Amino acid sequence: MTLVLEDVTKRFGAFTAVQNLSLTIPEGEMFGMLGANGAGKTTTFRMILGLIDQTGGSITWKKKKIGYDSSHLVGYLPEERGLYPKMRVAEQLVYLGRLRGMKKSRVLDELDEWLEKFHVPEYKNKKIDELSKGNQQKIQFIAAVIHKPELLILDEPFSGLDPVNVELLKKAVLDLKASGTTIVFSSHRMEHVEELCEYLCILQKGRPVVNGQLKEIKRSYGRKNLIVEADFDLGFLKELQGVGRFQPFSGGARIEVKDELTAARIFSGLGGRGFVRKFVLEEPSLNDIFIEKAGAAYE
Numbered sequence: 294m295t296l297v298l299e300d301v302t303k304r305f306g307a308f309t310a311v312q313n314l315s316l317t318i319p320e321g322e323m324f325g326m327l328g329a330n331g332a333g334k335t336t337t338f339r340m341i342l343g344l345i346d347q348t349g350g351s352i353t354w355k356k357k358k359i360g361y362d363s364s365h366l367v368g369y370l371p372e373e374r375g376l377y378p379k380m381r382v383a384e385q386l387v388y389l390g391r392l393r394g395m396k397k398s399r400v401l402d403e404l405d406e407w408l409e410k411f412h413v414p415e416y417k418n419k420k421i422d423e424l425s426k427g428n429q430q431k432i433q434f435i436a437a438v439i440h441k442p443e444l445l446i447l448d449e450p451f452s453g454l455d456p457v458n459v460e461l462l463k464k465a466v467l468d469l470k471a472s473g474t475t476i477v478f479s480s481h482r483m484e485h486v487e488e489l490c491e492y493l494c495i496l497q498k499g500r501p502v503v504n505g506q507l508k509e510i511k512r513s514y515g516r517k518n519l520i521v522e523a524d525f526d527l528g529f530l531k532e533l534q535g536v537g538r539f540q541p542f543s544g545g546a547r548i549e550v551k552d553e554l555t556a557a558r559i560f561s562g563l564g565g566r567g568f569v570r571k572f573v574l575e576e577p578s579l580n581d582i583f584i585e586k587a588g589a590a591y592e
């Protein structure tokens with residue numbers, strides 16, 4: 294276990310931004326930090342990186358506190374993007390790489406590789422403010438990883454990227470994971486977290502309301518989703534015992550059911566009413582769990 298947060302609290306004056314947060318993030322894993330706006334994700338990242346001190350509790354990376362002397366071990370993509378607009382990409386990266394103890398020639402070699410990977414080798418000598426916002430974000434991502442950090446913290450890495458760039462970045466992140474990097478990232482897009490993370494935490498007003506392994510979280514949530522499509526009105530199912538949220542859509546409904554027995558009862562209740570085109574029982578999505586636990590919806 295490499296990144297350990299024990300009973301961490303952060304207060305800003307009288308306001309508590311993070312409260313009694315305990316997490317263990319296994320080495321080489323990708324960990325999703327979720328929560329509505331203002332839940333405490335960025336504050337937690339800043340504490341992990343040693344940029345701000347926690348009010349209580351402890352945070353260790355491989356049993357040591359992270360401080361400025363460990364900046365070569367960690368990489369950070371902050372939520373507020375911060376490149377120097379008038380600097381050229383290569384100059385910027387050399388500057389940041391050297392701050393982390395890299396030789397200029399190594400920075401330039403790594404940069405060439407990354408720009409190829411992101412299909413933008415022509416950006417090397419462009420000024421940051423000549424690039425689109427999404428492309429600036431790719432450069433900032435390269436700045437966070439160019440020194441091959443052991444621990445990588447990405448605050449909303451996919452926000453503002455088009456679908457092609459989201460895929461490029463996902464692949465880059467998965468490659469880093471495959472090479473052993475421990476990655477913690479935040480996102481408001483549940484499907485990204487679901488696709489990439491085995492472990493996650495949902496914060497609500499600074500407190501962890503869900504924390505652990507995704508498949509275990511889904512299993513213990515219990516309820517499942519039933520997708521039914523039929524040529525008759527399914528509204529009567531709302532009243533059945535064991536039925537939770539009922540979301541009708543054109544030609545069918547998505548129905549939260551307590552257990553498989555409820556699904557079986559629904560199945561027999563459909564008989565003789567008309568034509569059923571689809572009847573599928575699915576695991577709850579992370580979005581379902583998030584809506585219940587964090588009390589906020591995302592599309």
Ligand SMILES: Nc1ncnc2c1ncn2[C@@H]1O[C@H](COP(=O)(O)OP(=O)(O)OP(=O)(O)O)[C@@H](O)[C@H]1O
Nearest residue numbers: 305308310328329330331332333334335336337372
């Ligand atoms: N320096 C500060 N002084 C006072 N309050 C702060 C400070 N930094 C953060 N906060 C407050 O702490 C809470 C948590 O903020 P934080 O930025 O960690 O949320 P977040 O989960 O990252 O939100 P978002 O999804 O909007 O980025 C917010 O209510 C915020 O206003």
